[in-house]
Amino acid sequence: MKAAGITAVQPGIESLSSPILRIMRKGIKAIHNIQFLKHCRQLSIIPHWNIIWGFPGEAAEEYREMAVILPHLRHLHPPSGCGPIRLDRFSPNFVQAEELGFQNVRPNQNYERIYNLDVTELSRLSLGCPSMSAAEGEVDIIVRGRHQ
Structure with missing residues (x-):
């Protein structure tokens, strides 16, 4: 992507919780989203991503866990926004x-x-x-x- 001159992407990251990603039917785990954010940082590509909520069956505890994880990822690009689906x-x-x-x-x-x-x-x-x-x-x- 970097070689092609891409400087920003919207990768479709909408959660950093594997259980919520499963409810969203994303077909990916939280670690893959974090890994993508890491690669973007390494390549100086800006990822525009969000945290969304409001899916039936999601547990509020998953958001508490994300709130604990996010400060440890401050070296990566933060979400562009947060909001309900x-x-x-x-x-x-x-x-x-x-x-x-x-x-x-x-x-x-x-x-x-x-x-x-x-x-x-x-x-x-x-x-x-x-x-x-x-x-x-x-x-x-x-x-x-x-x-x-």
């Missing part, structure tokens, strides 16, 4: 939302503010839906650093 229309998580356990899938609230339409019409218009899962509230507190 967004179900984009036509994505596998959107299409299979019910069978994957996503609850309360609805259009982004900004659509309600812009358009005077009912939820059915907004669902046909919107491209992305935030999703709520049972662990999201607790995970949000852990990821944003407000845990005790």
Whole structure:
């Protein structure tokens, strides 16, 4: 990549937890993501990656463990952002939302503010839906650093 002149990549890293990566169906383990970040640092390539949460079945404890691991990786590029999963229309998580356990899938609230339409019409218009899962509230507190 470096020889081809690539200076930045978006590798699709969205977690540093193997159990959560399994829930995400990424087909990779946390160590592989960390190894990729290490290679990027060695090659002076900037990886743009994120930590996302809100997957049904994820354990809040996995985020506590990531919070312990991250300070040990400060020599690597940090995540570009952290936030809850967004179900984009036509994505596998959107299409299979019910069978994957996503609850309360609805259009982004900004659509309600812009358009005077009912939820059915907004669902046909919107491209992305935030999703709520049972662990999201607790995970949000852990990821944003407000845990005790």
